Amino acid sequence: MPAPTDAFKAMADPARREILRLLRDGEMTAGQLAEHFDMTRPTMSHHFAVLADADLITRRREGQTIWYGLNTTVLQDVVAWMMDLTEPQTKRRKA
Template sequence: MNKAFKALADSTRREILGLLRDGEKTAGDLAERFDMTKPSMSHHFSVLKDADLITSRREGQQIWYALNTTVVQDVLAWGMDLMGENNPKTLVKKSGGKS
């Protein structure tokens, strides 16, 4: 989880995840969308992968990256918990219950 939060702290990496939202892409596909060298992009991929936010598979000369939503879900769960029951300011209402 800590690695995930650290990985998400960089806007380039969040953008990469956004691009992977609608399907896997190659390292080259992703790299050409940013004003940054390929090695820099490669570094971001490795940070995302180490945080388990993406998966990768090689196909010939290319490497395909895909979003791994399981860790994103953990982050969301953490955020939901933060806004949960005990805090009166939360938007999440408990269902019914008398009085």
């Protein structure tokens, strides 16, 4: 599993954050996602690869079509890790 820092690096780009936001409501094809951006196909593919490498999205192939979805498990892990960072140290030592 990628480290939380991989997820943060992947989410550092506004286009990738927008891809994640678009996937909140369910799976979308690469073409459907690309319609929301003024980017070349190779650039979109790069963004998809970065998000997939960070395990933030899932992808599945259906014939010639690639469907992308949110990997909610990893997103929950990242949020939990962030929450742990904000917890006072005294609380963590007692646990």
